[in-house]
Amino acid sequence: MVLAVVALLLATFDLGGSGLRSAHGGVRGMLGALYRGTDAVVGPVRSFVAGIPTAGTNSATIARLRSQVEHLQHDLAGRQADATAQARLRTLQLAADSGGYRIVPARVIAFGPGQGFEWTVTLDAGTQSGIRDGQTVTDGAALVGRVLHVDGATCTVLLAADPGSGVGARDVRTGDIGTVTGAGTDGFTYVPLDPKAAVRAGDAVTTGPAGATTFVPGLTIGTVSAVRTGADGIISATVTPAAAPTRLDLVGVILAGGYDQPRAALSPTPLAGSR
Incomplete structure (x- = not known):
């Protein structure tokens, strides 16, 4: 109107x-x-x-896309974990080849105090895989610890970083031997047997020598980060661990091989022209 x-x-x-x-x-x-x-x-x-008529359709689309994104993220995480595990297995295989060891791969399934010690982990392999008490555990290049207790399907490993753990060790640069004790999150403390040993920051420290340690010799323990001399004249050094004890996942238990195998004797090299 x-x-x-x-x-x-x-x-x-x-x-x-x-x-x-x-x-x-x-x-x-x-x-x-x-x-x-x-x-x-x-x-x-x-x-x-x-x-308004398409609002329900948009909500369904958003929900579907969100589900697809979550699935892809989960798949990507799984692929990354598989790639990490494969890289670790290659490292363990290289250690077995170069050291002449038999190594059983095992995964860390628990972490915490055990058997009266503060720093232990539980692995998903036991006597059924040939594991025994006292065997050395490595990540393929560095020392992790030793088997403390074992049953059929699992074993408890005392980490080298445990404050109650001691390791016979060698300064690679100088050749000096000494002892390494665990210091928890602070790594290790290395004390050379020779009070006049010239320990320096940056020196690599390994297990050994054979017969002076309960561990397989030649495994990297860590790198010297600081050196100090006490009032009594004793030299000690802080060692940063090569294998971070709080980030362990796939490791290897060394069953046999290396230093405990028979060695061939060396013979004189024939002189040139001699028969």
Whole structure:
């Protein structure tokens, strides 16, 4: 009804000459501005109402995409874990080849105090795999610890970093032997048998020599990070572990081989021209 009245008025203005035509233009401009202002307010509401029928579909799409992203993230994490495990297995295989060892790969399934010690881990391999008490555990290059207790399917390993653990050791640069004791999260403390030994920061420390340690010799223990001399003149050094005890996953238990195998005797090299 309102629009019909407005149309009649505009027609009257058109018949009334130039004066009324100018009024007609003014009214038309006013209505145009009114329409534009109203559309600015009503337009977003109109778009929202038009989108209501597809809101359920959009929610379902978002839920499906979120599920796909979570699945891909889980798959990626699994692939990364597999790649890490494969790299560790290659390292263990290299250790077996270079040292002449038989090594059983095992995964850490528990961490915590055990058997009266503070720093132990449980592995998912036991006597069924040939593991026995006292065997050395490595990550393929570095010392991890030794088997403390074993049953059919699992074993408990005393970590070398345990404060109650001691290891016969050698400074690779100088050849000096000494003892390494665990210091928990601080790594190890190395004390050379020779009080005048020239221990330096950066020196590599390994297990050994054979017969002076209960561990397989030649495994990296860590790197000297600080050296100090006590009031009694005894030299000691802080050693940063090569195998971080809190980040262990796939390790290897050394069953046999290396230093405990028979060695061939060396014979004199024949002189040139001799028969």
